[in-house]
Amino acid sequence: MKKNLEFPECWEEVQPAEFAYLLKLRMLLILSPKAISLTDVKRLWCRYVLRHRGLKSKKKDYYLLVNNLSETLDWQWKVDDENKSIALTFDSTVNLIPSWSDFWGPASHGADLTFGEFRYAVIMMNEYTRTQDVAYLYSLCAILYRRKKGGKRVPFVSSDLAKMTKDIAGMPDYLKWGVYCWFASFCSFLFHGTFILDGCEVCFEPVFSATNNGNTPEQSLGMNSILFSMAESGVFGSIEEVDNTQLLRVLLKLLNDKQKADSLIQATKKHDIQS
Structure with a gap:
């Protein structure tokens, strides 16, 4: 694991390729809500980000790390249990699709x-x-x-x-x-x-x-x-x-x-x- 590997905590820290992958997952979640859950989406995105930033899946406790990181992503998503809706909460002026x-x-x-x-x-x-x-x-x-x-x-x-x-x-x-x-x-x-x-x-x-x-x-x-x-x-x-x-x-x-x-x-x- 790279000593300086940083995991994003806000939109400004997300890289364009990572944002594009998140948008793919969002579309999949909308089109196939019975096939994939928001938890799945969060874990898949965390795995992608870690690989994209240089962390290999062979590292010890990798999947535990993925799961723990996925639980930090409330800043990305808004869940309305009453209306049974899930929305991506993008609120930045940084253009992540340059x-x-x-x-x-x-x-x-x-x-x-x-x-x-x-x-x-x-x-x-x-x-x-x-x-x-x-x-x-x-x-x-x-x-x-x-x-x-x-x-x-x-x-x-x-x-x-x-x-x-x-x-x-x-x-x-x-x-x-x-x-x-x-x-x-x-x-x-x-x-x-x-x-x-x-x-x-x-x-x-x-x-x-x-x-x-x-x-x-x-x-x-x-x-x-x-x-x-x-x-x-x-x-x-x-x-x-x-x-x-x-x-x-x-x-x-x-x-x-x-x-x-x-x-x-x-x-x-x-x-x-x-x-």
């Missing part, structure tokens, strides 16, 4: 997402959540996973979406669901989490708080409204240029505008009181 074939996904924490691809991706995510129509899931994956040119993903062009969807059709279904899972988690974090940008903590929740009823950014704020207002202001250029601007830059601008507006309102109220 690539598939020669298609590359977004950087972790949405660092390289453009406003345009985010805008279209949220629409597809919402529609898949609402209808469970896999056509929307395929479109979501096609928007987020693109080939590289010059070391970067080729720009997203909405008019090419039909072709892009066909190109990525071969991605395994369990990975497609994983893409949906990551993007949904990213959107949730965008609502409530804190980003570290240029060494500073930034929370975008105030941008959405006025109309936040537990919905996604697309539902609560309206990405099209942001697009048109940003283009009208000319800060980032035309509508096309806004769509090609980094998502977090657009949100930083919105946050800055809101903070200025709030300060102006407070100053006005203070002046009225003093008067």
Whole structure:
């Protein structure tokens, strides 16, 4: 056994190959619940992780170790005994599916997402959540996973979406669901989490708080409204240029505008009181 072998205790410590295998096991659990139990899934995943990280099954007390580790995985799964449901509780912004074939996904924490691809991706995510129509899931994956040119993903062009969807059709279904899972988690974090940008903590929740009823950014704020207002202001250029601007830059601008507006309102109220 390697002295420095570490077993993951959170999603950020899981490696892409390990996440892919977990997604396979999840699909098997859903499709064949009578053939495999959650306990089986946990043990199989632990065995895979240990082998993947260099521990051979011939080691003494190997199966006892597998069983003990499987009992530490409550952070991965949510079991609802009342509704008899089991769900994978992915809640990280780290992209554990960085690539598939020669298609590359977004950087972790949405660092390289453009406003345009985010805008279209949220629409597809919402529609898949609402209808469970896999056509929307395929479109979501096609928007987020693109080939590289010059070391970067080729720009997203909405008019090419039909072709892009066909190109990525071969991605395994369990990975497609994983893409949906990551993007949904990213959107949730965008609502409530804190980003570290240029060494500073930034929370975008105030941008959405006025109309936040537990919905996604697309539902609560309206990405099209942001697009048109940003283009009208000319800060980032035309509508096309806004769509090609980094998502977090657009949100930083919105946050800055809101903070200025709030300060102006407070100053006005203070002046009225003093008067």
